[in-house]
Amino acid sequence: MTVKDILAAIQSPDSTSEDFAALPLPESYRAITVHKDETEMFAGLATRDKDPRKSIHLDEVPLPELGPGEALVAVMASSVNYNSVWTSIFEPLSTFGFLERYGRTSELAKRHDLPYHIIGSDLAGVVLRTGPGVNAWRPGDEVVAHCLSVELESSDGHNDTMLDPEQRIWGFETNFGGLAEIALVKSNQLMPKPDHLSWEEAAAPGLVNSTAYRQLVSRNGAGMKQGDNVLIWGASGGLGSYATQFALAGGANPICVVSSQQKADICRAMGAEAIIDRSAEGYKFWKDENTQDPKEWKRFGKRIRELTGGEDIDIVFEHPGRETFGASVFVTRKGGTITTCASTSGYMHEYDNRYLWMSLKRIIGSHFANYREAWEANRLIAKGKIHPTLSKVYSLEDTGQAAFDVHRNLHQGKVGVLCMAPEEGLGVRDHEKRAKHVDAINRFRNI
Ligand SMILES: C/C=C/C(=O)SCCNC(=O)CCNC(=O)[C@H](O)C(C)(C)COP(=O)(O)OP(=O)(O)OC[C@H]1O[C@@H](n2cnc3c(N)ncnc32)[C@H](O)[C@@H]1OP(=O)(O)O
Numbered sequence: 001m002t003v004k005d006i007l008a009a010i011q012s013p014d015s016t017s018e019d020f021a022a023l024p025l026p027e028s029y030r031a032i033t034v035h036k037d038e039t040e041m042f043a044g045l046a047t048r049d050k051d052p053r054k055s056i057h058l059d060e061v062p063l064p065e066l067g068p069g070e071a072l073v074a075v076m077a078s079s080v081n082y083n084s085v086w087t088s089i090f091e092p093l094s095t096f097g098f099l100e101r102y103g104r105t106s107e108l109a110k111r112h113d114l115p116y117h118i119i120g121s122d123l124a125g126v127v128l129r130t131g132p133g134v135n136a137w138r139p140g141d142e143v144v145a146h147c148l149s150v151e152l153e154s155s156d157g158h159n160d161t162m163l164d165p166e167q168r169i170w171g172f173e174t175n176f177g178g179l180a181e182i183a184l185v186k187s188n189q190l191m192p193k194p195d196h197l198s199w200e201e202a203a204a205p206g207l208v209n210s211t212a213y214r215q216l217v218s219r220n221g222a223g224m225k226q227g228d229n230v231l232i233w234g235a236s237g238g239l240g241s242y243a244t245q246f247a248l249a250g251g252a253n254p255i256c257v258v259s260s261q262q263k264a265d266i267c268r269a270m271g272a273e274a275i276i277d278r279s280a281e282g283y284k285f286w287k288d289e290n291t292q293d294p295k296e297w298k299r300f301g302k303r304i305r306e307l308t309g310g311e312d313i314d315i316v317f318e319h320p321g322r323e324t325f326g327a328s329v330f331v332t333r334k335g336g337t338i339t340t341c342a343s344t345s346g347y348m349h350e351y352d353n354r355y356l357w358m359s360l361k362r363i364i365g366s367h368f369a370n371y372r373e374a375w376e377a378n379r380l381i382a383k384g385k386i387h388p389t390l391s392k393v394y395s396l397e398d399t400g401q402a403a404f405d406v407h408r409n410l411h412q413g414k415v416g417v418l419c420m421a422p423e424e425g426l427g428v429r430d431h432e433k434r435a436k437h438v439d440a441i442n443r444f445r446n447i
């Protein structure tokens with residue numbers, strides 16, 4: 001039995017759940033990996049010069065054993081997230097430390113501690129097998145997977161599963177990720193695949209859409225409301241392209257920051273009107289490596305006021321980190337919120353705390369999403385209220401190049417990867433619904 005036979009079953013309209021359950025599983029499959037004996041390969045290089053094309057491999061790997069509460073999924077498509085860029089450049093830490101630590105927690109978790117790390121935190125595909133105790137999903141189900149892996153043995157996570165002490169990001173802090181022909185997930189990562197999308201379109205939103213939903217919309221994040229002025233850094237990027245859509249769909253007013261005219265045009269096409277091209281306007285929030293320039297914060301805030309008719313920002317959607325955080329805190333209105341989920345440009349932030357406490361602002365840390373939040377974010381995709389922002393699609397063999405594009409900020413929106421799917425455009429089940437939204441679905445394509 002090979003993955004070709006699995007693909008044939010997926011492509012046959014006559015395949016039943018029983019057919020999938022009866023399919024023998026292959027002993028091995030192709031997967032994107034990084035290698036434990038290469039974690040020092042970029043030592044001494046600047047972050048920018050660490051090249052994912054050198055560290056990312058396509059390997060034939062053995063199929064992992066299936067445990068209780070888990071599912072093996074045939075992956076038709078996946079997408080590149082920035083966490084895979086971090087893994088591939090071994091920053092800020094090598095992810096093998098996460099796998100070792102997880103491996104020490106239980107006999108079953110030991111499977112994850114391997115000399116290779118199969119990466120990737122998104123997938124769209126078909127359930128092949130479910131482990132003991134899984135009743136909600138069956139072989140043959142067409143699914144997407146969110147990337148929250150939890151054990152939930154402690155009481156801590158039972159109010160909000162992101163607070164589980166054993167919370168991990170699948171394909172980053174666990175092994176057997178989605179950039180592969182087969183992935184191992186916990187069954188409570190599974191969600192129905194939106195039926196009007198192709199495999200690669202369905203695989204694109206997952207991680208970033210769920211994260212943006214919690215960070216901006218959920219009460220666990222900023223709890224955005226109608227009319228809010230929302231400053232969105234990287235508004236046409238992975239997270240930002242969903243934050244912009246949530247702001248528009250929720251009756252808020254996105255102020256989109258981008259770094260080119262082309263990206264400004266994409267934001268305009270999504271329906272945003274207030275757009276700042278940070279390259280054209282030349283903001284320089286740091287005079288040198290250690291000194292910020294409050295005059296530049298003020299110039300930025302003045303520009304925001306021009307765009308909003310004199311209003312300041314209710315919510316900042318933060319992720320660039322060190323480079324922008326001082327400005328983000330400054331431009332937020334009295335009582336406003338800065339919500340952050342990342343620090344792409346550096347995690348040691350510096351801001352003038354007087355502007356925070358005297359103006360009663362709040363900083364909220366946000367990370368991925370719980371199952372319910374991921375489900376609600378996926379539901380909005382399935383209903384055609386929020387759309388994938390897929391620009392370019394690569395083959396599994398070219399994942400290194402795809403990660404390089406994201407690392408160098410050469411991409412728009414999301415970059416997809418075909419895993420088992422032999423070509424783009426497959427897997428659409430509801431053509432009528434698709435036709436209604438096709439322009440929005442294709443908005444980011446090939447730009
Ligand atoms: C969905 C997609 C998401 C993304 O893309 S996010 C972006 C990518 N992700 C990242 O960049 C994050 C990568 N992860 C990390 O950098 C690290 O993962 C963390 C910094 C988040 C945490 O590091 P850790 O090693 O887990 O924690 P410690 O604090 O450095 O060390 C743990 C030791 O510190 C002790 N400790 C913790 N809290 C306290 C305390 N309050 N008082 C005293 N000690 C404390 C512990 O017990 C333990 O100790 P002992 O090493 O001996 O086991």
Ligand SMILES: NC(=O)C1=CN([C@@H]2O[C@H](COP(=O)(O)OP(=O)(O)OC[C@H]3O[C@@H](n4cnc5c(N)ncnc54)[C@H](OP(=O)(O)O)[C@@H]3O)[C@@H](O)[C@H]2O)C=CC1
Pocket residue numbers: 081082083086207208211233234235236237238239240257258259260263278319320323324341342343344345366367368369406409413
């Ligand atoms: N904690 C969590 O749950 C999650 C965290 N993340 C993290 O968030 C970060 C962004 O992820 P994602 O959106 O997918 O990445 P992308 O690269 O797709 O988008 C980020 C955008 O941010 C902008 N940007 C980058 N650097 C700077 C800078 N120095 N100053 C201002 N803007 C900048 C760029 O837009 P432009 O050039 O147009 O301004 C870029 O397109 C990553 O660090 C990632 O690891 C992502 C998802 C979940």
